[in-house]
Amino acid sequence: MAAPLTPDELLTTTRAVRKRLDLTRPVPLELVRECLEIALQAPSGSNAQSWHWVVVTDQAKRAAIGEIYREQFDRYEESRGFAGRLFADRPERAQVQQRVGSSARWLGDHMGEVPVLVLPCIRTGGPFQAVNQAGLWGSLLPAAWSYCLAARSRGLGTSWTSLHLPREAEVAAVLGIPDGVHQGALIPTAYYTGETFKPAPREPLDTVLHVDAW
Structure with a gap:
């Protein structure tokens, strides 16, 4: 049963949930299917609907993917782009970023324990072309975000x-994903604890808005 959220509430309170994922409560596959049925209503280029969805519940496969993710997170945490060290010269932003970094570290350590992992994929039939790929991913990512919204409204x-993704081939081998099908994201899914989601602080719109010209 979907929660009675207005469209604006749903759009502004669907947060990245990490430390508040309930690792002990099983998620019914039927509930995940319900969210994916909603996701399939998203647009895709030429209405091709070239998406595929890999839902991972098997413990051993989740653990294998979790170990790959943890190793990749270790590298990310040492990089200049790590969320926890961004905006160090802006105290009001740095504090938020440090919380994000801590939360992301927790997920890095526990990805393989999350009850359900969802990988939205798209069939390309071959390698990526060396051109702007917005059109390709625009036929998958709206549906993936619709999945996240549907999950939020159902208590997930x-x-x-x-x-x-730099080790996409290894994950594909774990899951038997064929050549010519590419992964767009990895979405851990679980019941969440607490109900205090609210809009996040953002930079003012006018700092990023350009009307008629840059």
Whole structure:
């Protein structure tokens, strides 16, 4: 049963859930299917609907993916782009970023324990072309975000992650994903604890808005 959220509430309170994912409570596959049925209503280029969805509940496979993710997170945590060290010269932003970094570290350590892992994929039939890929991913990512919104409205938390993608082939081998099908994200899915989600602080719109010209 979906929660009675207005569209604006749903859109502004669907947060990246990490430490508040309930690792002990099983998630019914039927509930995940319900969220994916909603996701399939998203648009895709030429209405091709080239998406595929890999839902991982097997403990051993989740553990294998979790180990790949943890190793990738270790590398990310040492990089200049790590969330926890961004905006160090802006105290009001740095504090938020440090919390994000801590939360992300927790997920890095526990990804393999999350009850359900969802990998949205798209069939390309071959390698990527060396051109702007917005059109390709625009036929998958709206549906993946619709999945996250549907999950939120049904009491499930998600977090959009992509750190595993440099080792996409290894994850594909774990799951038997064929050549010519590419992963767009890794979305851990679990019931969440607490109900205090609220809009997050953001930079003012006018700092990023350009009307008629840059």
